Amino acid sequence: xxxxxxxxxxxxxxxxxxxxxxxxxxxxxxxxxxxxxxxxxxxxxxxxxxxxxxxxxxxxxxxxxxxxxxxxxxxxxxxxxxxxxxxxxxxxxxxxxxxxxxxxxxxxxxxxxxxxxxxxxxxxxxxxxxxxxxxxxxxxxxxxxxxxxxxxxxxxxxxxxxxxxxxxxxxxxxxxxxxxxxxxxxxxxxxxxxxxxxxxxxxxxxxxxxxxxxxxxxxxxxxxxxxxxxxxxxxxxxxxxxxxxxxxxxxxxxxxxxxxxxxxxxxxxxxxxxxxxxxxxxxxxxxxxxxxxxxxxxxxxxxxxxxxxxxxxxxxxxxxxxxxxxxxxxxxxxxxxxxxxxxxxxxxxxxxxxxxxxxxxxxxxxxxxxxxxxxxxxxxxxxxxxxxx
Amino acid sequence: xxxxxxxxxxxxxxxxxxxxxxxxxxxxxxxxxxxxxxxxxxxxxxxxxxxxxxxxxxxxxxxxxxxxxxxxxxxxxxxxxxxxxxxxxxxxxxxxxxxxxxxxxxxxxxxxxxxxxxxxxxxxxxxxxxxxxxxxxxxxxxxxxxxxxxxxxxxxxxxxxxxxxxxxxxxxxxxxxxxxxxxxxxxxxxxxxxxxxxxxxxxxxxxxxxxxxxxxxxxxxxxxx
Numbered sequence: 292x293x294x295x296x297x298x299x300x301x302x303x304x305x306x307x308x309x310x311x312x313x314x315x316x317x318x319x320x321x322x323x324x325x326x327x328x329x330x331x332x333x334x335x336x337x338x339x340x341x342x343x344x345x346x347x348x349x350x351x352x353x354x355x356x357x358x359x360x361x362x363x364x365x366x367x368x369x370x371x372x373x374x375x376x377x378x379x380x381x382x383x384x385x386x387x388x389x390x391x392x393x394x395x396x397x398x399x400x401x402x403x404x405x406x407x408x409x410x411x412x413x414x415x416x417x418x419x420x421x422x423x424x425x426x427x428x429x430x431x432x433x434x435x436x437x438x439x440x441x442x443x444x445x446x447x448x449x450x451x452x453x454x455x456x457x458x459x460x461x462x463x464x465x466x467x468x469x470x471x472x473x474x475x476x477x478x479x480x481x482x483x484x485x486x487x488x489x490x491x492x493x494x495x496x497x498x499x500x501x502x503x504x505x506x507x508x509x510x511x512x513x514x515x516x517x518x519x520x521x522x523x524x525x526x527x528x529x530x531x532x533x534x535x536x537x538x539x540x541x542x543x544x545x546x547x548x549x550x551x552x553x554x555x556x557x558x559x560x561x562x563x564x565x566x567x568x569x570x571x572x573x574x575x576x577x578x579x580x581x582x583x584x585x586x587x588x589x590x591x592x593x594x595x596x597x598x599x600x601x602x603x604x605x606x607x608x609x610x611x612x613x614x615x616x617x618x619x620x621x622x623x624x625x626x627x628x629x630x631x632x633x634x635x636x637x638x639x640x641x642x643x644x645x646x647x648x649x650x651x652x653x654x655x656x657x658x659x660x661x662x663x664x665x666x667x668x669x670x671x672x673x674x675x676x677x678x679x680x
Numbered sequence: 681x682x683x684x685x686x687x688x689x690x691x692x693x694x695x696x697x698x699x700x701x702x703x704x705x706x707x708x709x710x711x712x713x714x715x716x717x718x719x720x721x722x723x724x725x726x727x728x729x730x731x732x733x734x735x736x737x738x739x740x741x742x743x744x745x746x747x748x749x750x751x752x753x754x755x756x757x758x759x760x761x762x763x764x765x766x767x768x769x770x771x772x773x774x775x776x777x778x779x780x781x782x783x784x785x786x787x788x789x790x791x792x793x794x795x796x797x798x799x800x801x802x803x804x805x806x807x808x809x810x811x812x813x814x815x816x817x818x819x820x821x822x823x824x825x826x827x828x829x830x831x832x833x834x835x836x837x838x839x840x841x842x843x844x845x846x847x848x849x850x851x852x853x854x855x856x857x858x859x860x861x862x863x864x865x866x867x868x869x870x871x872x873x874x875x876x877x878x879x880x881x882x883x884x885x886x887x888x889x890x891x892x893x894x895x896x897x898x899x900x901x902x903x904x905x
Contacts, residue, residue: 297778297786304777585773588734589787590762592755673729676769676841 294595298603301582305575309607312571312656315564316611317618320652322560324619324644326553329627332638336631348386348519349533350504357533368393368500371416371488373527377504378419380526385518387424390432391416392503393491400457402448410445411483412457414491416501432485438470440485446472455484460496504530565659572604572663579667580675587672600664601657608656612648616640681868682708682731682837687740689726689891700726701737701891708870708884710836713863715879716872718888724872727888728841731870732765733757762789766830766838768859770845772822774814780825781810787829800828804858820851827858831867838862840871844878856881 302309351357352367374391377383393414400410415432434440439455446469449455454466467490475481492498506519520532576583583596620640627638687704690697700723708714718724729735730742733749741748749760766787774783781797788794801807804824814822830838840859844852860881863869871878879885887895 296782297775300777300782301775581771581773582775585775586786588732588761588767590758590760592758671734673725673732673734676771676773 294599294602298599298606301579302603302606305578308571308575312568312604312607313611313614315567315571316608316652316656317615319561319564319655320612320615320648321619321622323557324616324641324648325622325626326557326619327644328620328623328638328641329630330553331641332623332627332631335637347534348506350506350523350530351533352502353529353531355502355531366395366502368497368502369527369530371492371499371501373530374416374419374501374504377523377526378421381423383522383526384421384424385522386506387421388505388507389419389421390505391419391488391501392505393488393495393497393501394503395495397457400445403450403453404448406448408445408448411442411479412486412491412495413480413483414486414488414501416488434485434487435470436487436490437467438487439467439490440471440473441469442473442477442481442483442485443475444482445484457484457494459494465494561655565655568604568656568659569662572600572660573666576600576663576667580670583667583670584672584675587670588676593668596670597664597668600660600667604656604660604664605653608653609649611656612652615652616645616648681710681712681745682870683743683746684731685741685743687727687730687737687742689723689730689735689737699891701730704740704891704893706884706886706893706896708868710868711863711866712884713869713882714871714884714886715882716870716886716888717874717876717879718872719874721890722888723891724874724888725841728839728870728872732767732839733761763833764836766833766835768827768830768838768840768843768855770842772814772826774822774825776814779811779813780806780817780821783814783825784829784832787833789833793833796832797828800832804828819847820854823847823851823855824858827855831862835867837868837870840869842873843871844873844875 352369355367371391374389377386378389393412395412396409397412398409400408402408415434417433432440441449441455449469453469455469456464456466459465467486473480473485486494488501492500519534523530523532586596586599587593617640620638624638628636631638684707685705687701688699689701690699692698704723704727716724716727726735730737736750742750744760744764749757752760775786778786780801784797784800785794788797797810798807801810804827806821806824806828809817809821814825817825838859843859844855847855856878859869859871863881869882871882873879885895885897886893
């Protein structure tokens with residue numbers, strides 16, 4: 292008699308107990324997958340929201356007075372290639388999304404009516420990729436060469452369809468297509484213009500120079516700013532790191548909240564389900580003691596009886612993991628649409644989680660049946676077969 | 681074939697000890713039909729379970745073909761039960777979720793055994809019932825199914841523990857005839873019962889009382905007179 296057939300027939304015979312065990316796996320798997328999917332969606336949502344707020348770490352030349360940085364146009368600069376050195380350094384992993392920036396005040400910009408305004412010019416370098424770290428979506432401002440993005444207050448002084456025109460350091464007039472008119476409330480750039488870094492360097496005659504790197508600091512064990520500062524200064528002692536704590540705090544709090552939430556709920560549900568399963572397996576073993584006694588009397592080994600119980604737990608764990616994965620994903624998609632604004636439609640099955648589920652839940656459910664299986668395998672056949680039943 | 685030497689088994693529950701068997705010794709040869717008779721608590725089932733390799737004696741030895749079964753490895757003891765022994769119980773112990781054929785196949789160890797399934801079903805008036813479940817069978821049909829399961833692997837020895845305890849006179853007679861037929865075909869039978877009348881087929885009759893042999897008789901079975 293095929294052992295698998297015996298297990299399946301027993302499983303189908305004791306439908307209620309089998310269904311409850313299956314249900315516990317589905318619940319545990321669905322809750323884990325659902326919460327994990329939602330926490331991933333929450334992270335993405337946070338990332339999108341935080342992107343609007345910008346990057347949280349600024350790297351300046353040492354000695355830069357930040358008051359001067361925003362008010363004067365002669366702040367210290369450093370070579371643009373610093374950013375590549377940082378990106379290529381394998382000891383530099385506490386900071387991501389390195390974006391080189393040249394930011395200056397331009398005191399005398401003439402609008403179409405000939406009025407003069409002090410505006411902010413910001414040149415953005417394409418985000419530097421740290422190839423030795425996992426790839427991430429680009430967060431920095433991406434300005435195509437030959438175009439500009441104008442802030443809301445500057446845009447009011449430029450007619451629709453017109454180009455942005457400005458006098459360069461060499462006295463010549465330069466015109467750029469306006470790729471985007473930014474909305475209000477974007478901070479200092481409201482009164483400024485965003486360039487591709489190379490365009491602005493050429494305009495100002497500052498080729499190869501930047502005066503700021505904006506980046507994103509990690510949430511590190513020894514404090515996010517300390518670690519970032521240590522790593523930057525180990526490579527370039529002439530740079531210093533400043534944190535925009537409001538953005539960093541919001542990002543960290545959001546991440547910690549989801550982590551704490553998942554760290555409590557998922558183990559709680561899984562452990563509860565495992566305890567229920569252990570109890571049901573124990574009951575199942577009691578109900579089957581005559582069968583187990585008979586199998587022993589027929590010469591089945593202790594090991595084969597142990598394996599038979601564990602195999603049943605494995606089958607239920609596997610079936611529950613698959614069902615739970617899809618149920619959890621559906622729940623995450625359904626509630627995600629209600630909760631998240633930006634990422635509502637991008638909650639998709641996490642297939643790496645699917646494979647983990649196929650491994651984790653059958654193993655956990657086999658562990659929960661381990662003690663009942665051991666009890667079954669130690670059944671005293673002589674004793675149970677002598678009992679009235 | 682089977683030799684028991686000074687078998688003693690003591691059960692302890694809390695501070696109370698109970699001697700189930702004391703210094704039991706006897707031999708059973710191939711082809712013998714041995715009945716162990718005794719009242720409840722006399723130690724009959726313990727003796728059968730010791731012979732079956734299911735209960736370790738506290739002292740003494742039991743030899744099967746001159747090999748002490750309790751000195752064997754666990755795997756060899758399992759093989760001894762699987763290949764040498766067939767069991768008939770008072771309860772039939774049929775798995776409720778397996779069909780008649782599947783219940784019998786539990787005791788098949790190779791295709792040859794499984795190939796004889798239809799032959800036995802026909803022989804024991806169970807033709808066409810292979811796909812029925814135990815709940816659909818009469819008591820007699822359950823008993824015959826359990827009996828086929830006991831003998832389908834052609835064991836050398838049939839161990840029967842109060843096999844007729846739950847049967848009406850008609851089914852009891854059928855079962856005793858089946859056991860008798862197994863014996864006539866060369867099988868060795870050890871049957872324990874509280875009913876002395878069931879020893880009429882046997883050539884060895886052992887009477888147990890309080891764990892000790894009171895009477896060990898070798899005789900010509902009444903059915904052969």
